[in-house]
Amino acid sequence: MADREFGFETQCLHAGQLPDAATGARAAPIYQTTSYVFDSTDHAASLFNLQTFGNVYSRMMNPTNAMLEERLATLEGGRAGLVVGSGMAAQMVALLTLLESGDELVSASTLYGGTYSQFDYSFRRMGINTHFVDPDDPENFAKAITPATKAVYAETIGNPLNNVLDISAVAKIAHDAGVPLVIDNTFGTPYLCRPFEHGADIVVHSVTKWIGGHGSSIGGAVIESGKFPWDNGKFPGMTEPSKGYHGIRFYETFGDFGFVTKARMETLRTLGPSMSPLSAFLFLQGLETLPLRMDRHCTNTLAVARFLDDHPLVSWVKYAGLPDNPYHQLAQKYLPKGAGGVLTFGIRGGQAAGIRFIESAQFLSHLANVGDAKTLVIHPASTTHRQLNEEEQASAGVSPDMVRMSVGLETLDDILWDIEQALAKSQES
């Protein structure tokens, strides 16, 4: 009998988590341990050689984290996943597994500010140069690719510009150059968009956001599709004996989960940004309700976008769910269930009115996060993107009057009420 193809909601609840073999516990046990006993020195050698599957040390692997890894890999339609301590760590681990000093990255310029800084500052210090391009024309990626390029990078929905990437067009450009497309799918979540279905090769997440949904824990994930041909000559680190892990050839030995295994055993093992098992448990709890929450986030965000679009005190709204948004067609292709839970808008009165709006809100939380169950607001130019100069801010899509809102799950009328009263106060001097 052919294996059943289970639905997304079923996978959210079950993938990666069987009842505990030792106790029968149905909830995911939190394996709060650093280390695991070896049965013998031969068993230890087999584990260190990766000849048998098992646990050695929680910096690299932990049974609770492994449940989250498998669940995320399954939900993305990928082959294997790795969880790490933050979304920034996820990008770093994915990209440092691919690139070394002298290599180049071609990235969309429309990025979360911290990501921009990671590439523009921290990676350049390591000798990895990033070419930032306007992602609206996929050809811009092709123009920036050189023989030293080892990866192409972009966000499904750019933060905070709310631009939607033409994933399949950019994937084709990356593949023509023999390099993988790495997509940050944080704003998409696998419920709204599965980048592997459109040609992406590696997906990274800040699971801190909608994956968790509770705003209680920081974490990230790296997932591979299992389909990239690492033996195309551009990735000797995948095909030649590993200097970082006593001579293993990761692609030959682990095949379609070779990249994640290399990321785990070389990059995560030696750089160390691990996720706590308690955090992994909390993210598993969040994933159980991801489809329900994302449906409501999208419904509420679209309603807020329409409300703002019609409001006399609002000069512009950017949300790809609105029919007149320039990214609406791309959103319908890549995000058919909804354009996500974040919108941006400009208030009449510019930066001063924007700041007064945020400070006048009663329960819209002023903080630097998105994807919480609660509605969140921030002024990017003075916070998340303040490390960038004005020109870089403009390149990242940040204007002085911009307010970013991550629309939560409160009663919709209450959200609209708080926006209305804060907008009124934003005009007082």
Next chain:
Amino acid sequence: MSTDIETLRRILGASQVIAVVGLSANWWRPSYFAAKYMQDHGYRIIPVNPNYKEILGERCYPSLEDIPDDINIDIVDVFQRAELAPPLAHSAVAIGAKIFWLQLGIVNDEAADIARQGGLGVVMDYCVKIEHGRLMGGLNLFGVSTGVISAKRPKWLVY
């Protein structure tokens, strides 16, 4: 051709002796990884390779036909190029093996037909170690999507 979970579980559960054709004695080769793993998990490994006398503490035979009759082979597990598979399928039939297994990346429909017509079960383009780890526990510890969905308590412990 994909093989469903129930069939793979039945094969791995019913088999005890695996002849590994093309087994390398080098510890970092995939064939050694797979054979050592299966040996550690209770299977008897019979190495088949003309280049070695002994691997993993077991006598190594030059060919499947050289394995003594008193060793009953359940699975013939092939780590060889696809074009070498058809004669190995004939040999697997001749020695009375039950399963003809071509490793991950090895696809040869002619060999599969020969084995099936000889009454053997066929698994093709799968790694015996990865499938054991996927269905009997272990692979999940490495973040791999196993496709296993169940509310039954596993009757095995990973080691």
